[in-house]
Ligand code: FES
């Protein structure tokens with residue numbers, strides 16, 4: 001059987017281990033988190049060349065529907081075309097450089113610049129320049145259209161690339177479609193969307209979600225419901241994953257091997273199993289949850305989970321897509337985090353959080369994005385139980401960033417449980433060779 005296929009020919013997420021890459025043991029230089037020069041190199045050499053998840057296809061279904069994506073100093077305008085395709089442009093008027101469309105989503109027949117009223121079609125063509133006869137050089141529509149940006153779709157997401165010569169999206173995504181197609185992200189609705197401004201570098205945030213090693217220190221209250229010790233990790237070409245078992249207590253926890261109170265009350269109950277009448281052993285919890293998700297949740301949500309393995313319906317399959325996406329995927333639901341840099345300040349970032357549910361039958365209204373500034377009191381509810389976890393992580397992030405500035409800190413000393421961070425930095429080095437910085 002070919003990897004990624006089931007006996008029935010349906011695509012399945014490969015579960016076998018990838019080879020462990022040889023990535024050395026050196027310190028990761030701290031300067032790349034702190035220096036303005038490195039942040040500038042990222043804008044020049046990284047953000048300008050990678051594929052970005054700009055938004056959700058479901059937000060631009062009709063001709064003229066648009067969304068914007070802000071990355072560094074760039075704003076990208078993504079528009080559904082009359083042909084049904086998706087096009088993207090730099091969101092800037094070609095007359096004097098005014099930002100054409102305010103950040104957000106909407107629907108338009110054309111885009112008119114608020115400064116001198118030049119008008120562009122949804123295909124980016126210049127439709128009208130006011131008083132064109134007063135321009136001695138002319139206003140040729142051929143050269144004054146919006147500057148195009150590559151756009152493509154996968155997984156119900158719209159992706160853009162600022163490099164006109166970029167590799168196609170599918171080649172860039174590598175194993176990701178094969179691994180994640182069975183989850184059907186295109187059927188997922190957005191239950192919550194937050195953007196949180198945090199006083200840390202965007203990579204400080206990526207790192208924090210690239211390992212389970214921090215669970216004991218940062219989320220000790222979760223050790224009765226997840227196994228933070230036996231965590232398979234796979235590194236691919238650019239992207240990586242770790243598989244975090246849920247519905248079992250950690251070997252570090254007193255209730256290891258038992259059905260803890262919270263497994264009973266949270267995991268069993270939310271899967272639709274009566275926690276009082278469940279008499280199984282600890283080893284029977286996860287199969288029981290998987291069965292309930294298939295047989296009870298699936299029909300209720302209108303979702304067919306037959307392409308997913310039992311573990312995928314219970315555990316946290318955690319994927320990262322280089323450079324700035326992390327997915328916690330729970331089968332019927334998922335959290336997507338997008339880690340965006342601040343345009344000029346390496347000590348700041350924007351953390352976009354999307355809480356997703358696969359409920360194709362339900363009519364779930366698209367919420368407006370909420371904006372927060374991370375503080376010690378940040379508590380984000382309701383996020384499907386994840387608000388407290390996220391608050392714990394975002395509490396750490398500014399403290400890590402401030403600590404890295406200390407002359408007493410030499411660089412990141414990483415263990416094997418943190419190999420995804422090392423792998424991430426090795427990939428980053430391909431875009432920004434270390435000798436340049
Ligand atoms: S800057 Fe846009 S019309 Fe003048």
Ligand SMILES: [Fe+2]
Nearest residue numbers: 208218219393
């Ligand atoms: Fe965390």
